[in-house]
Amino acid sequence: MKRLFQISTALVLATLMSTTILPEDAEAQSALYNYDESKVGPYTLPDPLVCADGTKIADAKAWREKRRPEILELFRTHVYGRSPAKLGKLVHELGAADSKALDGKATRQEIRIFLDGKKGGHCMTLLLYVPNGAKQPVPAFLGMNFEGNHTIDNDPGITITEQWTWDAKEKTSKLVKPNEATRGKSIGRWPLEVILARGYAVATVTRADVEPDYAAGWKHGLRAALSKVGANTQWKADDWGAVAAWGWGLSRALDYLETRGDVDAKRVALIGHSRLGKASLWAGAEDERFAMVISNNSGEGGAALARRNFGETVERINTSFPHWFCTNFKKYNQDVSALPVDAHELISLIAPRPVYVASAEEDKWADPKGEFLSAKHAEPVYQLLGKKGLGTSDWPPVNTPVGETIGYHVRTGKHDVTDYDWACYLGFADRHFKK
Numbered sequence: 001m002k003r004l005f006q007i008s009t010a011l012v013l014a015t016l017m018s019t020t021i022l023p024e025d026a027e028a029q030s031a032l033y034n035y036d037e038s039k040v041g042p043y044t045l046p047d048p049l050v051c052a053d054g055t056k057i058a059d060a061k062a063w064r065e066k067r068r069p070e071i072l073e074l075f076r077t078h079v080y081g082r083s084p085a086k087l088g089k090l091v092h093e094l095g096a097a098d099s100k101a102l103d104g105k106a107t108r109q110e111i112r113i114f115l116d117g118k119k120g121g122h123c124m125t126l127l128l129y130v131p132n133g134a135k136q137p138v139p140a141f142l143g144m145n146f147e148g149n150h151t152i153d154n155d156p157g158i159t160i161t162e163q164w165t166w167d168a169k170e171k172t173s174k175l176v177k178p179n180e181a182t183r184g185k186s187i188g189r190w191p192l193e194v195i196l197a198r199g200y201a202v203a204t205v206t207r208a209d210v211e212p213d214y215a216a217g218w219k220h221g222l223r224a225a226l227s228k229v230g231a232n233t234q235w236k237a238d239d240w241g242a243v244a245a246w247g248w249g250l251s252r253a254l255d256y257l258e259t260r261g262d263v264d265a266k267r268v269a270l271i272g273h274s275r276l277g278k279a280s281l282w283a284g285a286e287d288e289r290f291a292m293v294i295s296n297n298s299g300e301g302g303a304a305l306a307r308r309n310f311g312e313t314v315e316r317i318n319t320s321f322p323h324w325f326c327t328n329f330k331k332y333n334q335d336v337s338a339l340p341v342d343a344h345e346l347i348s349l350i351a352p353r354p355v356y357v358a359s360a361e362e363d364k365w366a367d368p369k370g371e372f373l374s375a376k377h378a379e380p381v382y383q384l385l386g387k388k389g390l391g392t393s394d395w396p397p398v399n400t401p402v403g404e405t406i407g408y409h410v411r412t413g414k415h416d417v418t419d420y421d422w423a424c425y426l427g428f429a430d431r432h433f434k435k
C-alpha cells in the first residue's frame with residue numbers, strides 16, 4: 001500500500017512537473033531523480049571499437065571506413081535524427097564592418113546567412129569579431145548563444161534581432177524584439193576582450209535564428225524552412241530534431257568563415273553550453289571541418305553517459321524538450337540499456353580532433369561524473385588513432401584540468417560558463433592551434 005502510494009505520488013508529481021515547473025528548474029526536479037552515487041547501479045556500455053556484426057576494430061582505416069560511419073548512423077537514427085546535406089551554395093549578405101569596435105581592438109561584422117539558400121529566406125545573423133592587427137588569419141571560437149547576439153556584450157553596435165518565442169499565457173508563438181535592457185545580459189559567459197587579446201576571433205549566432213527553442217518552435221525554424229510543406233510537415237521517426245538543426249546552422253556559419261581571409265577556418269573551435277553543448281558535440285561529430293569541440297556542461301543528450309542513472313534521464317529530457325531529438329529517441333525512455341550508442345561514442349566521433357568536456361561540481365543535473373566517464377571511455381578510439389586522450393582514469397579533483405587531446409575539468413560552482421572555463425579552453429586551444 002505504502003509503495004502504491006509512493007508510485008502514485010511520483011506519477012502525480014511527474015505530471016505536474018511536465019506541465020507547470022520550468023524544465024530548467026533542476027532543483028525542483030531533484031526529488032524524483034537520482035543524485036546518490038551509490039544508487040547509480042550497474043550498466044554496460046557499447047564498445048566503440050566493436051562493430052554491430054562483432055568485428056573488432058584494430059586500425060585507423062577500419063575505424064574510419066567501417067565503425068565511425070556505423071556509429072554516426074546509429075546516432076542519426078536513434079538520437080539526433082537525420083539532417084539534410086549542406087546546400088549547394090552559401091547565400092549571405094554582409095553588414096557594414098566596424099573596424100573600431102571595442103575601442104579599436106577588433107573589427108565587428110554581422111553577416112546574414114540565408115539557411116534555405118534564398119535571399120530574403122530563413123536567415124540567421126552571424127556576429128563576428130576579428131582582433132585587429134593580426135598578420136595572419138586567426139583561429140576562432142564559434143558558439144551559439146541563448147538569447148540574442150546582443151546579449152554577449154554591451155557593444156551598442158550589435159543588432160537586436162526579433163525572434164519567435166512562446167507566449168505561455170496565450171499559448172501561441174509571437175515574434176518578439178528583445179528589449180534594449182537585455183544588451184550585454186550574458187556578458188559573463190563571453191569574455192570577448194580576453195579571447196580577442198589572445199588572438200582568436202569570436203563568432204556567434206543565436207539559437208532562435210536557426211530554430212526557436214520550444215515544442216512548436218520548429219514551425220518558425222530551419223526545419224520547416226527546409227521542408228517542402230513547411231509547418232505541415234509530419235516528422236518521420238528519424239528526422240532531425242532541434243539539436244541537429246542548431247548544429248546544421250553552426251556548420252553554415254563555418255561555410256561562411258571559410259570565405260574570409262582574416263579567419264583560419266581550419267582552426268575553428270566549436271563551443272557550446274548546456275543544450276547548445278549538445279548541439280556542438282553533434283555538429284562536431286557530423287562535420288569534421290570543426291577542428292576542435294568544447295562541451296560546457298552539456299549533460300544528458302550531450303557528454304553525459306545516458307546509461308548512468310544520475311541526474312537528468314532520457315525520459316525526462318524527451319518529456320521536457322520533445323523537440324530536441326528525433327522521435328526514435330523516445331523509444332528508450334523506459335529502457336536506456338537498449339539504446340545502441342552512448343555518449344562516449346559521440347565523443348569518439350570527434351577523434352582524432354581535440355575535444356574538451358567540462359563539468360561543474362554543483363551541476364548535478366548534468367551528471368558531472370557521467371560527463372567525465374564518457375570522455376574516458378572515448379579514449380581507446382583516440383589511442384587507436386595515435387592520440388593521447390585524457391591520460392588519467394580517475395575523475396580529477398575540482399579545478400584540476402587534465403588531458404591532452406581529450407581535455408576535461410570539473411570546476412567548483414554552478415551550471416554556467418565562467419572565466420575559469422574560458423581560461424582552460426584558451427589554454428587548450430593554444431596548445432593545439434598554436435603549436
Ligand code: GCU
Pocket residue numbers: 023024025026273274275276297298299300312317320365
Ligand atoms: C535543462 C535541460 C538540460 C539542458 C539545460 C540547458 O536543464 O534539462 O538537458 O542542458 O536545460 O540547456 O540549460
